[in-house]
Amino acid sequence: MDSALDTTAERGTQRRGDVTRQALLDAALVEFAASGFEAASTRAIADRAGVRQGQLTYHFTSKDTLWQATVEHLFERFDDLLGARAGARAEQDEPSQIFARSIRSLVRAVAALPELNRIMVHEATAATPRLEWIVEHHVRDRFDALAEQWLAVRANGAGTIEADPIVIYYTVVGAASLLYVNTPEAHLLLGRDDVVDDTLIDAHADLIVTMLLGDRSRAADRQEPSLLGRN
Amino acid sequence: MDSALDTTAERGTQRRGDVTRQALLDAALVEFAASGFEAASTRAIADRAGVRQGQLTYHFTSKDTLWQATVEHLFERFDDLLGARAGARAEQDEPSQIFARSIRSLVRAVAALPELNRIMVHEATAATPRLEWIVEHHVRDRFDALAEQWLAVRANGAGTIEADPIVIYYTVVGAASLLYVNTPEAHLLLGRDDVVDDTLIDAHADLIVTMLLGDRSRAADRQEPSLLGRN
DNA sequence: GTCTATAATTAGATAGAC
DNA sequence: GTCTATCTAATTATAGAC
Numbered sequence: 472m473d474s475a476l477d478t479t480a481e482r483g484t485q486r487r488g489d490v491t492r493q494a495l496l497d498a499a500l501v502e503f504a505a506s507g508f509e510a511a512s513t514r515a516i517a518d519r520a521g522v523r524q525g526q527l528t529y530h531f532t533s534k535d536t537l538w539q540a541t542v543e544h545l546f547e548r549f550d551d552l553l554g555a556r557a558g559a560r561a562e563q564d565e566p567s568q569i570f571a572r573s574i575r576s577l578v579r580a581v582a583a584l585p586e587l588n589r590i591m592v593h594e595a596t597a598a599t600p601r602l603e604w605i606v607e608h609h610v611r612d613r614f615d616a617l618a619e620q621w622l623a624v625r626a627n628g629a630g631t632i633e634a635d636p637i638v639i640y641y642t643v644v645g646a647a648s649l650l651y652v653n654t655p656e657a658h659l660l661l662g663r664d665d666v667v668d669d670t671l672i673d674a675h676a677d678l679i680v681t682m683l684l685g686d687r688s689r690a691a692d693r694q695e696p697s698l699l700g701r702n
Numbered sequence: 703m704d705s706a707l708d709t710t711a712e713r714g715t716q717r718r719g720d721v722t723r724q725a726l727l728d729a730a731l732v733e734f735a736a737s738g739f740e741a742a743s744t745r746a747i748a749d750r751a752g753v754r755q756g757q758l759t760y761h762f763t764s765k766d767t768l769w770q771a772t773v774e775h776l777f778e779r780f781d782d783l784l785g786a787r788a789g790a791r792a793e794q795d796e797p798s799q800i801f802a803r804s805i806r807s808l809v810r811a812v813a814a815l816p817e818l819n820r821i822m823v824h825e826a827t828a829a830t831p832r833l834e835w836i837v838e839h840h841v842r843d844r845f846d847a848l849a850e851q852w853l854a855v856r857a858n859g860a861g862t863i864e865a866d867p868i869v870i871y872y873t874v875v876g877a878a879s880l881l882y883v884n885t886p887e888a889h890l891l892l893g894r895d896d897v898v899d900d901t902l903i904d905a906h907a908d909l910i911v912t913m914l915l916g917d918r919s920r921a922a923d924r925q926e927p928s929l930l931g932r933n
Numbered sequence: 934g935t936c937t938a939t940a941a942t943t944a945g946a947t948a949g950a951c
Numbered sequence: 952g953t954c955t956a957t958c959t960a961a962t963t964a965t966a967g968a969c
Contacts (some may be wrong), residue, residue: 650868
């Protein structure tokens with residue numbers, strides 16, 4: 472309780488636990504993304520983390536709890552990636568500019584952290600308690616936000632295409648994520664491992680923005696290197 | 703060997719095996735789509751089929767073989783669905799018309815048989831022998847065909863958007879499939895089970911065609927009810 | 934607080950009955 | 952040819968050692 476009572480040995484022991492916990496989280500992320508919850512074994516996760524299976528149960532109580540912690544961790548990192556791109560957002564931006572920037576941030580974040588969307592598709596194919604949890608804790612707000620942005624675009628006269636928010640949502644997310652979710656497949660298709668690079672990711676983001684908003688918004692919303700330096 | 707030697711009892715026994723085999727295939731389709739290969743247990747499949755676990759191994763030798771048979775079966779049904787829509791295709795059609803019809807067929811087929819694409823995403827997140835098999839036996843030809851159609855559209859001056867075939871492929875397939883792959887999630891998001899109907903599917907197909915080819919191709923390629931009746 | 938040894942359950946496949 | 956009873960291996964979680 473009182474940190475003044477901590478001996479060096481105790482702090483060392485505590486730190487050892489933290490290292491184990493972090494190694495397990497990193498390993499779980501990879502295994503759950505590649506195999507899904509059920510197919511990912513706690514042994515495979517422990518092996519990848521370089522610890523024993525029993526340590527996993529000790530630090531995370533159960534496989535379910537580890538999965539939940541992994542997803543929380545991934546969404547935090549995902550939001551960091553999204554936010555890093557928001558950059559010089561101005562209040563007076565047009566809805567179509569805001570929307571375009573959201574799409575570009577989304578594509579880059581999904582490309583940088585494909586594990587999150589891999590876990591999402593593994594879970595979304597069947598109604599389970601895990602799916603309910605993830606929808607209520609992480610998906611619903613994002614769905615509402617994107618739907619709202621899209622309606623603003625439409626109200627503003629841009630985005631000539633008419634569509635249900637649910638259709639727009641899954642069309643956008645599907646278009647933005649499958650390339651990165653299915654990268655192992657793309658590698659086999661093209662016979663090489665360097666399919667995805669920054670140039671391709673930017674072209675992909677451009678494609679989706681252009682598809683949804685038309686050519687005119689293309690150059691305007693592109694994130695250019697700031698000529699004035701950072702501030 | 704000689705069918706003249708078959709007794710009624712023998713034919714009856716044989717038919718019984720066919721029934722079991724078919725029930726197992728139907729059940730496997732559901733379980734593999736919902737859970738993926740590893741997470742789907744042979745017992746759950748057998749239970750769903752109303753038979754015992756041992757019968758599965760007898761009729762399909764191994765879980766792998768059953769999975770392969772299930773995928774073959776699904777692609778046959780998928781191609782039937784795609785072909786049923788090809789309809790009155792004319793040789794002199796423009797590339798953009800051909801492409802638009804492909805997209806509409808694709809969306810409708812994916813919506814009618816979401817299990818196939820669910821199995822695809824479960825498998826595509828990790829490099830396994832199963833992924834290699836499915837890519838070489840079923841995906842590569844489809845990727846090549848769509849890439850070729852897209853290049854024809856671009857050469858013809860339509861499809862103002864520039865993009866790598868691999869980017870186009872995953873953007874199109876992702877945009878077309880995620881809504882149906884993730885239907886359990888969509889049900890939770892909207893709080894109802896009747897999210898997907900024919901009207902929405904057609905609107906979804908229109909959206910994707912319009913996104914890729916622009917407004918002008920919209921009405922022209924729409925499949926209208928034939929005023930001349932079938933022939 | 935941390936980890937190891939072990940128990941209880943469930944997995945897929947085999948061998949033998951019908 | 953078809954199916955059932957059973958075996959071995961792998962799963963996660965617990966109980967107890969350090």
